[in-house]
Amino acid sequence: MRLSMIKINENFLDLQDNYLFSTIAKKVAKFQEEHPDKKVIKLGIGDVTLPLAKSCVDAMKKAAEELLYKESFRGYGPEQGYDFLKEKIIKYDYKSRGIDLDLDEIFISDGAKCDTGNIVDIFAKGNKVAITDPVYPVYLDTNTMSGRAGKYNESTGRYSNIIYMPCTSENNFEPQFPDEAPDIIYLCFPNNPTGTVCTKEQLxxxxKYAKDNKSIILYDCAYECFITEENIPHSIYEIEGAKDVAIEFKSYSKTAGFTGVRCGYVVVPKKVYGYTEKSEKVSINKLWNRRQCTKFNGVSYVTQRAAEAIYSEEGQKEIKENIKYYQENAKIIRNGLQESGFLVYGGVNAPYIWLKLPDGVKSWDFFDELLNNIGIVGTPGVGFGPCGEGYFRLTAFGSRENTEEAMKKIKEYFIRESKV
Amino acid sequence: MRLSMIKINENFLDLQDNYLFSTIAKKVAKFQEEHPDKKVIKLGIGDVTLPLAKSCVDAMKKAAEELLYKESFRGYGPEQGYDFLKEKIIKYDYKSRGIDLDLDEIFISDGAKCDTGNIVDIFAKGNKVAITDPVYPVYLDTNTMSGRAGKYNESTGRYSNIIYMPCTSENNFEPQFPDEAPDIIYLCFPNNPTGTVCTKEQLxxxxKYAKDNKSIILYDCAYECFITEENIPHSIYEIEGAKDVAIEFKSYSKTAGFTGVRCGYVVVPKKVYGYTEKSEKVSINKLWNRRQCTKFNGVSYVTQRAAEAIYSEEGQKEIKENIKYYQENAKIIRNGLQESGFLVYGGVNAPYIWLKLPDGVKSWDFFDELLNNIGIVGTPGVGFGPCGEGYFRLTAFGSRENTEEAMKKIKEYFIRESKV
Structure with missing residues (x-):
């Protein structure tokens, strides 16, 4: 017998088990078991509740029907997605904002989680990665898996090789340039979890910073459709020069309720370059195309037709109604929390409301208090990073009735109890 | 300005541009341009031509309709897939063959290309990989990207760190145990591209070899439904002990014409272990689950319902009819080639027919001869690896009419010309 054996990627062992949502689920289950009579309202998870737009459903049914006949059947599609969808994206999501993109700069995918996760494949292990704190965990976990995070420090809650950019009320949730310039910079605006945004000037x-430092920006704007204010960029390519340094991730999950349908896309401009150890320039677009052609086989034709329908006149009307519904929920939550005496961030240009707890109150204690006293479930801020401690996330994706009921209960509880 | 810069994964530069299908497309386009009057019959690519089963289309339409209503809407599903589909897989694909699997050993995906590509994430870079020659290029390319292939040797057409297991008519296409035991062994039966199979005894x-060497077998049986002969395993778990050493990849692409719908699954038994450098055992199932939960968000609900419909009585009837149609095509191709004097492999338990060219005839020369003289497109065997030189692949996925016409032309051409 040989001495060698199949060896695992030990970087996986450096992952911290993210018990956030499973702990929430367990606590909620326990509460419901002990209080079967009490209603629980969940404003914790980022899943949508409104059904799909009729235009999208009709498009899916039509596309499915096409697959039934030899003449209209479609087998393998392009790994990068069909032109019919890419053309709509270019016209409606970019051209309309004065941004020119070519068809081969768009890659259709089954969602932003996959894209933001898979993108690490094309970069060297040795790159230095910067993320905000708090952060969407996928950026961190995928870099940990691929060996860029270093060792986890239990006491700080941080990895040795990751550059953390704190985003708290102290800096108005604006990430600052780190002391050491990173190679890869993850930015997510409108932000998950804080719901805060970045102006054009800030972006x-x-x-400029990325250009000066030969870094790359991985720009996640999955929540772009929730922007209501002027001067907030919907795409990083609204910024001059961004096509040289940024990849952009977009998703139909929240825009059009596609959380269960799975479609998004990534924009990789042809002018974005990476470098070899010998400082030779390499096209990032070509690398990503090669990655996708090798490990991906395109998104379901039926799904791509559903995504295309989002851009129809009727589709736009329908999804905008849904977005407005969630935006109104966000306003109700913001107002309700403010009336209860809380400091509130986000919720204006984002479906997330980030609530600052009174001094000394911990995220998980607040979670327990809310659940046990008024049956409301949110997400403890610390679950998104150490700087999220003392914060709490509520989402606007619940039903109107539940959102209103939750706010009524919160107001009654906190104003009556003078807890804040 | 700092001296560092964003660095690419240079393993990508070790990839050999696979011009196989693009070269074929270019040659065909040129031929058609020069001979606009001549019919071209494509028997080269592995895409299906029969439309989807009505049961699957109906299931998709019904599922799409469900998403239109609040009561039946589904958002994020389980990353591992819905139980309704996993239960059918366990019952019909495994239990029926005496194999017991648990729900959490099945992971639904958007296809075997993604799964066989992504699986490399969970293994250490230092593992030694064995592939057959010829081979489905994804196994090789994804290991090249992740740094396991070493350097490419232009003259041998091989990578320095990959263990190649030649499969030619000399060894009856049965891969032999390599001199150096590999950590990861890719096996694909029924085989793409050779169409050959492996008996239970061989498997x-x-x-046993994998067990003795603490290796893992990555078993791709995407073409299992084409098996017609007895004693050919449909799943590696028909072999005692395989649950300790093998991961199995399955696809609905060819089984049910899902090439454009995108669904497959991977089986990762809980008894399969990998090891750390310190020889600690780690569950491969847990690693894969973590990989999928971090980088994947599940397959479209609509697609999973379509896949479920494959297992209905009507669905089974429909897909079996389609498979029979392709099997009949395979027989027509085999017979036609044999009658023309060729040595033919595969096509009995697989949709691929692997044709041995007369001594000294090169794959690409044969490609040109077939295209230029009788307008038939196949795939040069050398495109799948150096041992594919002198072979040629035809697929059974064309229409009956085209398949018959192609064979008529081949017979006329080769018998008349006495070329073989």
Missing amino acids: AKWV | AKWV
Whole structure:
């Protein structure tokens, strides 16, 4: 027998088990078991509740029907997605904002989680990665898996090789340029979990910074459709020069309720370059195309037709109604929390409301208090990173009735109890 | 300005541009341009031509309709897939063959290309990989990207760190145990591209070999539904002990014409272990689950319902009819080629027919001869690896009419010309 054996990727062992949502689920289950009579309202998870737009459903049914006949059947599609969808994206999501993109700069995928997760494949292990704190865990976990995170420090809750950019009320949730310039910079605006945004001027500074430092920006704007204010960029390519330094991730999950349908896309401009150890320039677009052609086989034709329908006149009307519904929920939550005396961030240009707890109150204690006293479930801020401690996330994706009921209960509880 | 810069994964530069299908497309386009009057019959690519089963289309339409209503809407599903589909897989694909699997040993995906590509994430870079030659290029390319292939040797057409197991008519296409035991062994039966199979006895030897060497077998049986002969395993778990050493990849692409719908699954038994450098055992099932939960968000609900419909009585009837149609095509191709004097492999338990060219005839020369003289497109065997030189692949996925016409032309051409 040989001495060698199949060896695992030990970077996986450096992952911290993220018990956030499973702990929440367990606590909720326990509460419901002990209080079967009490109603629980869940405003914790980022899943949508409104059904799909009729235009999208009709498009799916039509596309499915096409597959029934030899003449209209479609087998393998392009790994990068069908032109019919890419053309709509270019016209409606970019051209309309004065941004020119080519068809081969768009890659259709089955969602932003996959794209933001898979993108690490094309970069060297030795790159230095910067993320905000708090952060969407996928950025961190996928870099941990691929060996860029280093060792986890239990006491700080941080990895040795990751550059953390704290985003708290102290800096108005604006990430600051780190002392050591990173190679890869993850930015997510409108932000998950804080719901805060970045102005064009702020984002322009990041583009310049990336250019100056030969870094790349991985820009996640999955929540772009929730922006209501002027001067907030919907795409990083609204910033001059961004096409040289940024990849952009977009998703139909929240825009059009596609959380269960699975479609998104990534924009990789042809002018974005990476470098070899010998400082030779390499096209990132070509690398990503090669990655996708090798490990991916395109998104379901039926799904791509559903996504295309989002851009129809009727589709736009329908999804905008849904977005408005969630935006109204966000406003109700913001107002309700403010009336209860809380400091509240986000919720204006995002479906997430980030609530600052009174001094000394911990995220998980607040979670327990809310659940046990008024049956409301949110997400403890610390679950998104150490700087999330003392914060709490509520989402606007619940039903109107539940959102209103939850706010009524919160107001009654906190104003009556003078807890804040 | 700092001296560092964003660095690419240079393993990508070790990839050999696979011009196989693009070269074929270019040659065909040129031929058609020069001979606009001549019919071209494509028997080269592995895409299906029959439309989807009505049961699957109906299931998709019904599922799409469900998403239109609040009461039946589904958002994020389980990353591992819905139980309704996993239960059918366990019952019909495994239990029926005496194999017991648990729900959490099945992972639904958007296809075998993604799964066979992504699986490399969970293994250490230092593992030694064995593939057959010829081979489905994804196994090789994804290991090249992740740094396991070493350097490419232009003159041999091989990578320095990959263990190649030649499969030619000389060894009856049965891969032999390599001199150096590999950590990861890719096996694909029924085989793409050769169309050959492996008996239970042969496969049992591989399971024992993997066990003895603490290796893992990545078993791709995407073409299992084409098996017609007895004693050919449909699943590696028909072999005792395989649950300790093998991961199995399955696809609905060819089984049910899902090439454009995208669904497959991977089986990762809980008894399969990998090891750390310190020889600690780690559950491969847990690693894969973590990989999928971090980088994947499940397959479209609509697609999973379509896959479920494959297992209905009507669905089974429909897909079996389609499979029979392709099997009949395979027989027509085999017979036609044999009558023309060729040595033919595969096509009995697989949709691929692997044709041995007369001594000294090169794959690409034969490609040109077939295209230029009788307008028939196949795939040069050398495109799948150096041992594919002198072979040629035809697929059974064309229409009956085209398949018959192609064979008529081949017979006329080769018998008349006495070329063989």
